[in-house]
Amino acid sequence: MKSLPIDGVLPQLLNALRERRNAVLVAQPGAGKTTRVPLALLKETWLAGQRIIMLEPRRLAARSAARYMAAELGEQPGGTVGYRVRMDTKVGPSTRIEVVTEGVLTRMLQEDPALEGVGAVLFDEYHERHLHSDLGLALCLQTQSLLRDDLRLLIMSATIEAEPVAELLGDAPVIESTGRQYPVETRYRPLGPGKRLEEGAAAAALEAVREGDVLVFLPGMAEMRRTDTELRRLGLPDGVKVAFLHGSLPLQAQDEAIAPCGPGERKIVLSTSIAESSLTVEGITAVVDSGRMRVPRFSPRTGMTRLETVAVSRASADQRRGRAGRLGPGICFRLWSQQQQLQLPASGTPELLEADLAPLTLELAVWGVHDPLELAWLDPPPQGAYAQARELLRSLGALDESGRVTPHGRRMAALGGHPRLAHMALASAPLGWGDAACELAALLGERDLLRGERSADIRLRLEALRAWTRGGAASGRTSEPGFAAAAAKTAAEARQWRRALAQQLGASGSAAVGGPATDASPASPASDAPDASIAPDVSAGFAAPVAHAASAASVAPAASRASASPGASAASAADAAAGADGSGASMARAASAEPPWGLLLALAYPDRIAQRRPDGRFLLANGRGAALAHLQPLSQAAYLAAAELDDSGTESRIDLAAPVSIEELEEAMETRFQTEETVEWDREAGAVRGRRRVKLGALVIREVPLHRMNPDEVADALLDGIRQEGIGLLPWSRGARQLQERIIAMHSVNGTYPDVSDEALSANVGQWLAPFVHGMKSREDLRRLPLTDALESMLDWPQRRELDEQMPTHITVPSGSRVPVDYSDPAAPAVAVRLQEMFGMRQTPRLGGGRLPLTLHLLSPARRPVQVTRDLESFWSSVYFEVKKDLKGRYPKHYWPDDPLSAIPTSRAKPRT
Structure with missing residues (x-):
């Protein structure tokens, strides 16, 4: 085993964990902390044969670390060292070190809060501050405090500020390793005016590839594809290949990107921040850094998450630069200026502070926490986003009115995935469309299969996926680069959803899932499926979809009420969501071969059911406006269910949606519809009008006139109309206006008199005018209003007499x-x-x-x-x-005395003598 820098501080670290329960390890990139520390801990007596769980922020890093440690022991993953990641698990009876992704630890804690058989939990690359790593640490700290005082917690990072973390861990000792970093030359190459990012990245990559392999950091898949196109336009040297490294790619493609090149070959790896830490891309000697990254930003105001491209922090830029110096001296091209470097933020913002908190909130509810401040956090969840998440979960039936988790909510959490998608899968099964819901959930959880497709119709993506799944043939959009890999990953994800859903539905799960199966996937890579010899962890959880979080619908579904009762099951909650009158069963019997995709989306996104307005734009059930980017077939739909919205403007842009009929919604989501009777002032008609409305959230589905109205409600509506339009609506005579002015003048010298200014009269119209408007309901009726009497009614008798005397x-x-x-x-x-x-x-x-x-x-x-x-x-x-x-x-004929004070006053030319 070759020497690594971390070896120098291992004795200090081991001694700290013998004496204390917690520790913080700060080790520079290349020190070897990820692979050496778990192996060193195996020999500690306090571990007493228990397992070590190590969290990695990404699947690729988890699998890579497990494979490296297993190789150090002369084994294969699944022996002493194993891993659990989404759609790939290799653990066995003899596994002592489990490398897991962050959501897996959450599932393990929910199933066994005491973590029996686990002696230590290691949080690697904690500086990335993912939501699940913060949640996992908070839960582990409570487990340690209440149930397991022998449990060790170790935070490992390269760039984190150690003191706050050490304080959170009870003033834990901090051990530092300088690491081994070869010199890296930094060259600043700011993009010139009008020069696109991919042009600068491609030019720098072609310059750097002359000396060795190159790692290019880009914000996302779109920029990666454009850079690939630019590289090929400029001309790749012989023996140079281009590889992609992106979280949405199949695991096999990710493994190929980090594998060393063959003899005489070089590679340019186009990557997102997935390669920023935790793993070593073999052979890299140069880095090209775009200085940009894509992050999800959640808005409590709108309840939606959208991806934003932002500048990296200085810490991230240094991490990326360090990738070039892991194996030897290297070079880093930064596509920005030295002046811009000084303006970068010192570190990134924790995901917990900007993400959709619905998954975290559901996990806390299952854990039994109602207020997140009951737990210890480095940064507590924002109250606004947390409250928004609770409302959403109540709408989906995951929480009852008191905020406690329901049986349906527990199944949602155990199923994994974003709560919206989990609810959709569970609620669709009684309708006979569980299989289709799993397919849709997988599609929504991954990137858009048809990048660049102008139509927002999600059915086009589903048709393309199903066409590829049935025969694997490449035709039309399915023949585009990357489609097959993305489709294979989506199909594998759908299979994982089906297995998890069947497990949650119990023995009848397979039948309940129903619908046409799409498991046959000839082009799916074998690496997507778990090793048959290793027990799969189907409850390991799924990654939350990036851009599919929104505010709760205002009307709680029957699922919430049904699942809140003791003994209620997720299936009964889904039945209630489908319609308490048994309509769900009739829908399943009458359903055609084509799933009702719009209805399935509506189950996941009830607040994003959209109604077309007369101008072609849409109104969402949550009250916000939305519009399709351009005219398309979906533009003619009366109703849509939107899965993805871009909330960057005053009105959301609908990016993914499917049409849905109001009949489908009323049959399957009956309890979300409310009938209300309103008596309101109609400004256009100039009168009070009564209406009976059927509403779905903010959407008015049907409206009919209400002919018999309560007189008190009519009076209130008329008064409200006066508030809206102002008291100019009243019949102001000259006498009434003068009386108002006299009272105002009296009020200015005697504050006991009422304020009768226009503003005050309008604000308090219900107090002074109400007795005089009964029996009236229109602008015409107000013409006979005795306004002078109404104003005088605001004064008592002595005030009226005093007003006449003092303000005549x-x-x-x-x-x-x-x-x-x-x-x-x-x-x-x-x-x-x-x-x-x-x-x-x-x-x-x-x-x-x-x-x-x-x-x-x-x-x-x-x-x-x-x-x-x-x-x-x-x-x-x-x-x-x-x-x-x-x-x-x-006026010579008029009287103009020299002494006006003694003169006789006259209304004539001269006074009478």
């Missing part, structure tokens, strides 16, 4: 004339009066008990304004004499 409608001026008061500006009531009528009045009249002076608009004999004042005394003593000169010249 008219005042009497010295000439004896009664002049109306203008309250249009309640803060400054005004009167317009001829100057001559005010002779003899020294002080400005005041209202509101002397607290509000009148604004006097003094007029000429022709009633033209000559002065505006609120200080009459000052006007007489100064301004009057200037005004007098002007008026006397224009």
